[in-house]
Amino acid sequence: MMEEEEFEFAEDLEAILHLTPEVQLAIEQVFPSQDPLDRADFNAVEYINTLFPTEQSLANIDDVVNKIRLKIRRLDDNIRTVVRGQTNVGQDGRQVKEITRDIKQLDHAKRHLTTSITTLNHLHMLAGGVDSLEAMTRKRQYGEVANLLQGVVNVLEHFHKYMGIPQIRQLSERVKAAQSELGTQILADFEEAFPAQGSKRTGGPSNVLRDACLVANVLDPRIKQEVIKKFIRQHLSEYLVLFQENQDVAWLDKIDRRYAWIKRQLVDYDEKYGRMFPEEWCMTERISVEFCHITRVELAKVMRTRAKEIEVKLLLFAIQRTTNFEGLLAKRFTGCTLTDQKRPESPLESTNPFLEDEQGEDVGTEKDEDLPRKPKAPDNPFHGIVSKCFEAHLYVYIESQDKNLGELIDRFVSDFRAQGPPKAGTEEGGAVLPSCADLFVYYKKCMVQCSQLSTGEPMIALTTIFQKFLREYAWKILSGNLPKSSSNSVGLTISSLLKEKEGSEAAKFTVDELCLICSILSTAEYCLATTQQLEEKLKEKVDKILVERINLTGEMDTFSTVISNSIQLLVQDLDAACDPALTAMSKMPWQSVEHVGDQSPYVTSIIMHIKQNVPIIRDNLASTRKYFTQFCIKFTNSFIPKFINHLFRCKPISMVGAEQLLLDTHSLKTVLLDLPSIGSQVNRKAPASYTKIVVKGMTRAEMILKVVMAPHEPPVVFVDNYIKLLADGNPETFQKILDMKGLKRSEQSSMLELFRQRLPTPPSGADGGPSLSFSTPTPEQESSRIRKLEKLIKKRL
Numbered sequence: 001m002m003e004e005e006e007f008e009f010a011e012d013l014e015a016i017l018h019l020t021p022e023v024q025l026a027i028e029q030v031f032p033s034q035d036p037l038d039r040a041d042f043n044a045v046e047y048i049n050t051l052f053p054t055e056q057s058l059a060n061i062d063d064v065v066n067k068i069r070l071k072i073r074r075l076d077d078n079i080r081t082v083v084r085g086q087t088n089v090g091q092d093g094r095q096v097k098e099i100t101r102d103i104k105q106l107d108h109a110k111r112h113l114t115t116s117i118t119t120l121n122h123l124h125m126l127a128g129g130v131d132s133l134e135a136m137t138r139k140r141q142y143g144e145v146a147n148l149l150q151g152v153v154n155v156l157e158h159f160h161k162y163m164g165i166p167q168i169r170q171l172s173e174r175v176k177a178a179q180s181e182l183g184t185q186i187l188a189d190f191e192e193a194f195p196a197q198g199s200k201r202t203g204g205p206s207n208v209l210r211d212a213c214l215v216a217n218v219l220d221p222r223i224k225q226e227v228i229k230k231f232i233r234q235h236l237s238e239y240l241v242l243f244q245e246n247q248d249v250a251w252l253d254k255i256d257r258r259y260a261w262i263k264r265q266l267v268d269y270d271e272k273y274g275r276m277f278p279e280e281w282c283m284t285e286r287i288s289v290e291f292c293h294i295t296r297v298e299l300a301k302v303m304r305t306r307a308k309e310i311e312v313k314l315l316l317f318a319i320q321r322t323t324n325f326e327g328l329l330a331k332r333f334t335g336c337t338l339t340d341q342k343r344p345e346s347p348l349e350s351t352n353p354f355l356e357d358e359q360g361e362d363v364g365t366e367k368d369e370d371l372p373r374k375p376k377a378p379d380n381p382f383h384g385i386v387s388k389c390f391e392a393h394l395y396v397y398i399e400s401q402d403k404n405l406g407e408l409i410d411r412f413v414s415d416f417r418a419q420g421p422p423k424a425g426t427e428e429g430g431a432v433l434p435s436c437a438d439l440f441v442y443y444k445k446c447m448v449q450c451s452q453l454s455t456g457e458p459m460i461a462l463t464t465i466f467q468k469f470l471r472e473y474a475w476k477i478l479s480g481n482l483p484k485s486s487s488n489s490v491g492l493t494i495s496s497l498l499k500e501k502e503g504s505e506a507a508k509f510t511v512d513e514l515c516l517i518c519s520i521l522s523t524a525e526y527c528l529a530t531t532q533q534l535e536e537k538l539k540e541k542v543d544k545i546l547v548e549r550i551n552l553t554g555e556m557d558t559f560s561t562v563i564s565n566s567i568q569l570l571v572q573d574l575d576a577a578c579d580p581a582l583t584a585m586s587k588m589p590w591q592s593v594e595h596v597g598d599q600s601p602y603v604t605s606i607i608m609h610i611k612q613n614v615p616i617i618r619d620n621l622a623s624t625r626k627y628f629t630q631f632c633i634k635f636t637n638s639f640i641p642k643f644i645n646h647l648f649r650c651k652p653i654s655m656v657g658a659e660q661l662l663l664d665t666h667s668l669k670t671v672l673l674d675l676p677s678i679g680s681q682v683n684r685k686a687p688a689s690y691t692k693i694v695v696k697g698m699t700r701a702e703m704i705l706k707v708v709m710a711p712h713e714p715p716v717v718f719v720d721n722y723i724k725l726l727a728d729g730n731p732e733t734f735q736k737i738l739d740m741k742g743l744k745r746s747e748q749s750s751m752l753e754l755f756r757q758r759l760p761t762p763p764s765g766a767d768g769g770p771s772l773s774f775s776t777p778t779p780e781q782e783s784s785r786i787r788k789l790e791k792l793i794k795k796r797l
Contacts, residue, residue: 194234213277228281232290235265239291245302252303252310252318259325262291285333292329292385300389310393312400319390319453326382335381387453394450394458398465401446405469408442412477431623433523439473440530447534451541459542460549466538470531470555478520478527478562482569483513509573511616518620521566525624528559567627571634574613575642581605582642585664586649590657591742599667600660607671615679632676633690640697643668647701652742653708662705669698700726708740715751719758729759 412435535552581602621628676686703725712718738748
């Protein structure tokens with residue numbers, strides 16, 4: 001029975017003492033042991049087998065059992081000792097807690113005692129300090145008061161939470177009364193030392209006033225401000241009398257005397273009163289700032305009264321002297337007293353090529369010595385402190401620039417008429433007109449000047465003037481001098497074409513006129529780019545809130561229109577030169593051509609005009625290559641449709657005549673592909689966009705002739721071949737082809753009916769228009785066909 005109970009107890013104990021692996025690992029680290037009984041995975045069977053590995057070893061079983069029982073008793077003793085030791089822990093803890101509570105009470109007592117002693121000391125100091133303060137105030141001992149007052153105020157701050165105590169509140173009221181009495185007394189002392197204008201000055205700088213300023217530093221800030229205000233007002237009272245509005249020295253031409261007066265006053269102040277006021281009061285700067293405020297008001301008043309007498313030169317002179325004075329203030333003072341003025345923002349770093357660095361740059365003419373110069377420091381805190389008064393009268397400057405620019409444009413017009421257009425073969429031919437550079441140099445000068453005067457509304461007014469004369473320059477100098485295209489056309493007959501020699505002039509414009517058009521085009525491009533840069537620079541100069549009002553898009557569009565008109569004139573000129581040749585082509589008897597020869601005379605004429613005009617235009621537009629490319633594209637887009645229209649007029653055409661026209665078409669195609677570099681020693685590849693236009697247009701002309709050359713019998717094959725080659729579902733085009741072949745009306749009717757029947761049905765949802773889209777042969781395929789045709793023609797020849 002006992003064995004069973006021991007076994008159940010062992011099972012219960014094992015269940016209770018089951019530890020997690022983390023806890024077991026921690027125990028092994030704290031109490032390392034090699035005893036198998038201490039292992040977490042202890043196995044009783046394995047342990048017994050280890051003690052008694054053989055039957056013979058069972059002979060000493062009694063000894064082993066006795067050792068284990070001895071070990072158990074020792075463990076029981078240790079456990080009993082530990083358990084009994086824990087019974088006294090609670091009692092010891094209570095004793096410690098009582099000791100800690102006593103120590104904490106002693107700490108509180110010490111702290112309260114220290115606070116009480118400190119407060120009593122402060123109270124003693126405060127009471128004695130208030131008595132001394134009142135006595136010193138009555139004796140005007142400002143030097144001692146300055147040191148004592150600050151200490152009394154600092155001590156009084158410790159008693160804010162004790163103001164409910166009558167004695168403390170009484171001491172606080174006595175301090176406030178002493179401060180009030182000191183303020184009134186100091187103001188009276190300064191009033192006596194520096195009486196108002198017209199009174200006899202009885203005092204002056206003294207040690208008493210110097211110490212009074214130290215006391216004012218401790219008193220209410222209003223006392224300090226009142227002292228400063230009274231002194232500055234008295235110090236500048238003479239200025240208001242000397243430069244009254246009705247005085248001769250008050251006018252702008254003697255503005256230098258104002259600034260000379262204040263310079264003398266500052267020197268006088270440093271000598272007499274420099275040591276009286278504390279340095280941190282910045283009295284010299286305050287005097288200068290107040291002088292500037294008074295001067296701005298007085299100048300505005302006198303300019304309002306005598307506004308009709310203000311001239312540009314006088315205004316600029318006054319602004320120059322004023323901005324120089326503001327720059328002098330910036331060098332001497334920091335601007336720390338300008339609490340009510342907003343510091344100007346530093347300008348953005350310029351990345352625009354329109355203007356170079358303005359510092360040290362000569363941007364004007366011989367009259368620049370009369371113009372104001374902006375101080376180099378971009379963050380001058382005194383900028384505009386006086387010169388702001390001139391802004392309301394800058395309309396005089398703006399009107400002057402309006403007049404000057406108008407005269408400049410008139411001079412440009414007269415100079416152009418006197419000198420004539422640029423001559424071909426000279427450096428001026430095709431170059432930018434010099435007047436354009438002169439205009440923008442003057443614009444640059446005006447913009448710099450105006451930005452020095454104001455970055456507000458006057459800059460907007462100047463921008464409006466700029467816009468006005470940019471348009472006038474575009475109209476009067478550029479568009480106004482473009483050659484007028486003549487409406488008279490010179491008719492050419494076959495005989496005249498045959499007699500036409502290379503170098504004859506069939507173009508409407510002379511070489512000089514072509515150079516002039518190119519020069520105007522280049523100038524307009526320069527104006528377009530520079531106007532854009534001008535707009536960016538104006539936006540940099542003007543106030544941020546006004547940036548949106550700077551917009552020169554309309555003027556840039558005007559120059560773009562001049563460029564387009566110039567290109568169109570060049571295209572029309574060359575186009576018109578080719579018209580007589582195309583007319584002659586349409587009037588030739590193509591039905592009676594008996595054999596295929598060299599290229600026809602009309603082709604030679606067209607090529608001759610191209611070789612005459614294009615090199616001149618290209619050379620004169622060398623600096624504006626993109627516009628020369630535009631000229632080539634526009635001419636091709638105009639010439640090819642016109643050539644195809646004249647091709648339809650060639651009727652009837654025999655087989656040989658069609659072959660001759662096909663050869664002529666290929667010659668023109670070759671010339672057009674080489675158009676951008678024709679006559680040039682440098683063989684430059686034409687732009688891909690241009691080549692695509694030529695190939696597409698001239699391939700259509702070749703396909704038309706190939707359809708004409710094809711036999712119209714059987715009709716179904718002819719119609720299908722037409723649809724395949726031309727990819728044109730318009731019956732009118734098909735009608736023109738039939739006219740070129742010389743078919744009778746009866747044959748044409750059946751052909752047209754068959755054509756309508758053979759047209760492919762348009763896809764679902766597509767418009768049922770006459771035009772259809774078909775795949776066209778590639779340029780490589782067409783080139784191969786042309787080579788085969790050339791071989792055929794050579795064989796026949």
